[in-house]
Amino acid sequence: MIKILKYSFSDLMRSRWSFIYLGFYLILGFVLLFLNNDLSKGIITLMNVIVVLTPMIGTIFGVMYFYNSREFTELLLAQPVKRSVIFLGQYLGISLSLSLSLIIGLGLPFLAYGIFRSGEIANFIMLLISGTCLTFIFVALSINIALFNSNKIKGFGYAILMWLFFAVIYDALILLSMIVFEDYPLDNYALVASFLNPIDLSRILILLKLDISALLGYTGALFQRFFGTSSGLLYSLLMLTCWVAIPVMLLLNRSRSKDF
Numbered sequence: 001m002i003k004i005l006k007y008s009f010s011d012l013m014r015s016r017w018s019f020i021y022l023g024f025y026l027i028l029g030f031v032l033l034f035l036n037n038d039l040s041k042g043i044i045t046l047m048n049v050i051v052v053l054t055p056m057i058g059t060i061f062g063v064m065y066f067y068n069s070r071e072f073t074e075l076l077l078a079q080p081v082k083r084s085v086i087f088l089g090q091y092l093g094i095s096l097s098l099s100l101s102l103i104i105g106l107g108l109p110f111l112a113y114g115i116f117r118s119g120e121i122a123n124f125i126m127l128l129i130s131g132t133c134l135t136f137i138f139v140a141l142s143i144n145i146a147l148f149n150s151n152k153i154k155g156f157g158y159a160i161l162m163w164l165f166f167a168v169i170y171d172a173l174i175l176l177s178m179i180v181f182e183d184y185p186l187d188n189y190a191l192v193a194s195f196l197n198p199i200d201l202s203r204i205l206i207l208l209k210l211d212i213s214a215l216l217g218y219t220g221a222l223f224q225r226f227f228g229t230s231s232g233l234l235y236s237l238l239m240l241t242c243w244v245a246i247p248v249m250l251l252l253n254r255s256r257s258k259d260f
Contacts, residue, residue, distance in 0.1 A: 004076070004086055008093025012065070018101055021057060025105025033113045039120040043127055046106065047206045050131045051199050055138040056163050058098055062142030063159040065094050067152045087143070087255040091248065095139045099132045106131075123206070130202035133240045137198050138163065140247035147254045170197050195236075198243045205236055 012018050028049065032042045066073075069090070076086045106128065115124055142159045149155035174193050194200045 002089070004089030005093045005096075008065075008069075008090045009097050012061070012094060012097040013100075017061070018097060021098070022101040022105045025102060026108060029106050029109030030112075033109055037113070039110065039113065039115060039118050040123070042110075043120060043123050043206075047127060047130075047203065050102075050127065051134065051203045051206075052167055054102065054131045054134045055167060055199060058095070058135045058138035059142045059159050059163045061098060062091075062094055062139040063146045063156055065090070066143050066146040067155065083255045083258075084252045087251060088248070091140060091143055091251060094143075095136045098135045098139065102131050102135065103128055126206055129237075130206055130240075133244060134198060134202055136244045137240075137247065140244065140251055144247055144251050144254060147251065147258055166197055166199050171200065195239050198240060201236060201239060201243075205233070 029042070029046070032045055033039070036042065073086065073090070077083065110124055115121055141162060145159045145162060146155045149158060174190070178190070194204055
């Protein structure tokens with residue numbers, strides 16, 4: 001598995017798209033901090049970019065890599081190697097390469113502007129953790145979609161639709177349901193709904209870490225009370241871990257029965 005992981009990792013790190021992805025965050029970080037020499041405001045701005053862009057890039061890279069390396073995967077499957085080892089190695093290679101591009105791309109600008117000498121280091125680490133978790137989650141989800149769809153066009157379309165659902169449609173449905181049932185107490189409903197969407201969960205964690213829960217609307221106090229405590233933070237990180245683990249388990253299970 002380590003050999004497959006290293007191959008997938010090095011293959012993607014040499015890709016021009018990985019350099020473009022890294023360069024985008026590098027330029028964005030320097031431009032934001034140059035225009036506004038405030039690390040806290042820079043983190044808030046980057047949060048809005050990361051919670052949308054990182055899942056999209058993870059989705060696109062995951063599904064494209066699976067289809068483009070199909071022949072190589074079939075060659076590996078002909079060898080005396082477990083299927084779970086092959087697909088887990090590829091998944092980790094994709095996820096780690098994208099996460100490293102994110103960390104380096106954002107890390108260098110903030111290091112240059114003295115993140116370690118400020119009080120924002122914990123918030124910045126939370127930003128990177130959220131972005132990394134979203135990368136691992138959406139790469140796993142996209143590979144699952146590709147495994148269930150041999151047709152490249154269908155698989156790519158379903159993957160983009162999945163990203164759109166979590167990034168846009170899900171919030172619209174939650175908002176609509178809150179309007180319809182506004183006469184009922186919806187605090188607990190909003191709390192549970194946030195757990196069922198990794199993008200919302202990551203956004204809430206960053207907002208609360210930055211102590212700007214007022215941006216969360218009328219449920220902000222509830223989120224602050226739950227997510228703001230150490231146990232709430234632990235449960236949230238545990239839920240993000242489940243969002244990573246469950247798609248990976250589905251991926252491994254599907255790979256064992258997939259007929260190539």
